[in-house]
Amino acid sequence: MKPANKILVDLSIAAVQLNPQIGKVNETISRAKMLLNQFKAKLETRDGNKNVDMIVFPEFALTGYNFMSRDHILPYTHTTKESPSFKFAQNVSKMFNCYTIIGYPESETESKKILFNSAAVVSPQGELIFNYRKSFLYFTEDNWGCSENPKQFQNFPLIFKKKGRRVGNMNNEPIDVELNTSIGICMDLSPYKFEAPFNDCEFASFNLDKRVELIICPMAWLHSSSVTKQDYELDNDSNNDIPKKLKNIENVLESQGLPIIGSQSDFQLDLDNNNKTARIPTGSSDIGHTYNELSKPDMTNVNYWLLRFLPFLQLNVRKNWAARKSLSNIFEELNRPSYMGTSKNKYWEFANRNTIMVNANRCGVEGGDTLFAGSSGIYKFNGREDFDMEELTKDDNKRLDSTNPSVELYGNLGKGKEGIIVRDIQFEIER
Numbered sequence: 001m002k003p004a005n006k007i008l009v010d011l012s013i014a015a016v017q018l019n020p021q022i023g024k025v026n027e028t029i030s031r032a033k034m035l036l037n038q039f040k041a042k043l044e045t046r047d048g049n050k051n052v053d054m055i056v057f058p059e060f061a062l063t064g065y066n067f068m069s070r071d072h073i074l075p076y077t078h079t080t081k082e083s084p085s086f087k088f089a090q091n092v093s094k095m096f097n098c099y100t101i102i103g104y105p106e107s108e109t110e111s112k113k114i115l116f117n118s119a120a121v122v123s124p125q126g127e128l129i130f131n132y133r134k135s136f137l138y139f140t141e142d143n144w145g146c147s148e149n150p151k152q153f154q155n156f157p158l159i160f161k162k163k164g165r166r167v168g169n170m171n172n173e174p175i176d177v178e179l180n181t182s183i184g185i186c187m188d189l190s191p192y193k194f195e196a197p198f199n200d201c202e203f204a205s206f207n208l209d210k211r212v213e214l215i216i217c218p219m220a221w222l223h224s225s226s227v228t229k230q231d232y233e234l235d236n237d238s239n240n241d242i243p244k245k246l247k248n249i250e251n252v253l254e255s256q257g258l259p260i261i262g263s264q265s266d267f268q269l270d271l272d273n274n275n276k277t278a279r280i281p282t283g284s285s286d287i288g289h290t291y292n293e294l295s296k297p298d299m300t301n302v303n304y305w306l307l308r309f310l311p312f313l314q315l316n317v318r319k320n321w322a323a324r325k326s327l328s329n330i331f332e333e334l335n336r337p338s339y340m341g342t343s344k345n346k347y348w349e350f351a352n353r354n355t356i357m358v359n360a361n362r363c364g365v366e367g368g369d370t371l372f373a374g375s376s377g378i379y380k381f382n383g384r385e386d387f388d389m390e391e392l393t394k395d396d397n398k399r400l401d402s403t404n405p406s407v408e409l410y411g412n413l414g415k416g417k418e419g420i421i422v423r424d425i426q427f428e429i430e431r
């Protein structure tokens, strides 16, 4: 640690949560505009930063997600610059003078031979500055012949003007900062094809090893009461529970006076820096797996996402792993310098570093069976290992979730409402 080289970065980051339905792009764009207008008005009167530096939209933010075939998706695919989603993002960037990240279905060329699930990064001036293609695909992408990102996970620089101050020299003029940034689209956070060993934590380890400081995740992540392909595959069993699950989705929405597609236009605008998410441990009886209380986050998912970033979480037990000789075989086998956060040189590679993560997840229901989890949120992995251990449980197994003090929960939207969350965040980088 060389404190003289530390820079304190101040950013204001927003995540948008939408419930887009296939075939209703114009309707979704209208609602999104309404939401953004309300957000802009509120932003000007809020207690805190009156500007935003970055707005993140979900995976397939405007088109809907659950496409059944190649023919089904083709009318919604475009080359990046021809994509209505990209054009929409350009307007958002100009409206807020900020970066906009948006998920959309991409065709590599106009012939529409090769298709990707992509996210475009648009500068405050409306220029395309990066295009990321999803690397790890979900079952749904198989339906329409999506290709994997041939470059796999990628990191890239994102420049924020006058957003840094040198630590120890706080009276100085703010300086430009170039953040080491990456994008993970939903399944990128999961084990490859759900077949790789869970503990490989591929995406998190990539970010750790590349020293990424800003992780942006556009998502269409499912709620646990959704019906999935796995359910349909088990359907030949006599004791399948698909009809029960479908009926449950219908009932739960009906009991809240909502149509089968879920809530739209009943916006949740959360601009309150003090409205931090309460930490609820996995397995707690307060956690609730039911799809109700739509303006509260689904903590089962929040905990799971944080578990997927295990290399970024402080764990006492890692000291024991570091002592294991067999670890070097794993580094070699996986061809990477760290495993579950432990590297050759350090028991916890992330110690004393900071990384920000933004999840923009969609909400609502598609096709009556696919239920999304919403709960978009903003987090800081603070790299701290200096907690007062007397005050914390010493049992690491109880800290593999939102209760781990090395992750700070700035806030989350609810599981089922369209909306925007914005937070003023502060973190340190080394240069």
Ligand code: GLN
Pocket: 059, 137, 138, 185, 186, 187, 188, 190, 219, 220, 221, 222, 223
């Ligand atoms: N693992 C994610 C899920 O189960 C994948 C969904 C996606 O890639 N959109 O919801």
